[in-house]
Amino acid sequence: MLAPICLFTYNRLAETKETVEALKKNLLASESHLLVFSDGAKNEQAQEKIKGVRQYLKTIEGFKSIQIFEASENKGLANSIISGVTNALEQYGKVIVLEDDLTTAPNFLNFMNQALDYYETIDVVQSINGFSPEIKKQNMFDVFYHTRTFPWGWATWKDRWDADIFSKEKIKKEISEDKTILMNLQNTCGSDITKMLLDSINDKNDSWYVRWVYAHFRKQTVGVYPKYALVNNSGFNENGTHCKAINPYKSVNDTDFRNKVQFNFNSQVRIDPIINKQFLRYFSKEYRVLIRLKLLLEKGGLKILLDDIKSKI
Known part of the structure; x- marks a missing residue:
C-alpha cells in the first residue's frame, strides 16, 4: 500500500497551487490518498487569503482520494503538523508530508514509497527525506544518511513517531538533567541547532522541526x-511565514x-565522515555569515566581492 500524502496549507494560494500541480x-x-490540512x-x-486557498483546495483532482481538514482556529504550523501527522499515522501507519x-x-x-518499504524494518532509520543539499562525494547507492533530518518533504512510520517526543517540558527536563546534551547536539547536527531548539521550547519560535531533529539525536x-x-x-x-530571506542550501x-523509477538503497546504514563534514558545513556559522553577505551584496550590486563569496559557498 502506498503511503498517504499529508499536505499542510495556510494562506499562500500561488505557492499551494504550484505545490499541488507538481504533485499531480x-x-x-x-x-x-491526499490529506490536506488547512490551518x-x-x-x-x-481570513480572505485562507478562503481563497480553501476554494482552490475543493477543485483538486488527480489523486485516489482527497480529504480536506479545515481548522476553525489557528493552530500554528507546529501544532498543525504534529496533530495532523499523528492522526494520519493512526489510520495509515506511514505518511509522506509536504x-x-x-x-x-x-x-x-x-x-x-520505495524508501518507506525498504527501511521499514531497519529501526535506526527514523525518517525519509525528499530534499538533499549538494553533496559532492558520490557512491554506488542513491542515498546517504544523517542524524539531522530535514523538513522539506519527508516521511515516517507510526512506530517511529510519537507526539510525546515534541513535548517542550520533556525536552527541558532532559537538558536540565544532562548538561552535555546541547554541546553534543551541536557537534552532531550543526552550530545553529541549539539556539533553534532553545527558542522552540521557550516559545520564541514555532518550530516542530527542531524537536524532530532532537528526537533523532536522542x-x-x-x-x-x-x-x-x-x-x-x-x-x-515576502509571503513566507518562516522563510523571508534567500534559500541558503545549494542543491542539485x-x-x-529525477527520471529514475527504481532506486538503489543501502542496508548498511552509517554516516559517512566525508559526507558528514560537507553536510554540516551548511549549518556552520561561517556559511551562514557568507549567505547573509551574499544577500546584502546582491542588493548593493557589488559584483566583484560577490563573486569571491560565491566561490566559498
Whole structure:
C-alpha cells in the first residue's frame, strides 16, 4: 500500500497551487490518498487569503482520494503538523508530508514509497527525506544518511513517531538533567541547532522541526537522503511565514536522477565522515555569515566581492 500524502496549507494560494500541480505530475499521484490540512487564520487579514486557498483546495483532482481538514482556529504550523501527522499515522501507519511551498520531481513519490518499504524494518532509520543539499562525494547507492533530518518533504512510520517526543517540558527536563546534551547536539547536527531548539521550547519560535531533529539525536537514529534533491522550496519570499530571506542550501536537480523509477538503497546504514563534514558545513556559522553577505551584496550590486563569496559557498 502506498503511503498517504499529508499536505499542510495556510494562506499562500500561488505557492499551494504550484505545490499541488507538481504533485499531480508525480507518477504515483493517481494511486495516492491526499490529506490536506488547512490551518485557521491568525487574524482578519489572513481570513480572505485562507478562503481563497480553501476554494482552490475543493477543485483538486488527480489523486485516489482527497480529504480536506479545515481548522476553525489557528493552530500554528507546529501544532498543525504534529496533530495532523499523528492522526494520519493512526489510520495509515506511514505518511509522506509536504508543506505548501514545496515543488516535487515526478518521481518524488516513487522514492519516498520505495524508501518507506525498504527501511521499514531497519529501526535506526527514523525518517525519509525528499530534499538533499549538494553533496559532492558520490557512491554506488542513491542515498546517504544523517542524524539531522530535514523538513522539506519527508516521511515516517507510526512506530517511529510519537507526539510525546515534541513535548517542550520533556525536552527541558532532559537538558536540565544532562548538561552535555546541547554541546553534543551541536557537534552532531550543526552550530545553529541549539539556539533553534532553545527558542522552540521557550516559545520564541514555532518550530516542530527542531524537536524532530532532537528526537533523532536522542534516539541515535538517522534520516535517509536522496543523492540529489527531489524537492525545491519556493517559499523564500515576502509571503513566507518562516522563510523571508534567500534559500541558503545549494542543491542539485539532476535530470537523470529525477527520471529514475527504481532506486538503489543501502542496508548498511552509517554516516559517512566525508559526507558528514560537507553536510554540516551548511549549518556552520561561517556559511551562514557568507549567505547573509551574499544577500546584502546582491542588493548593493557589488559584483566583484560577490563573486569571491560565491566561490566559498
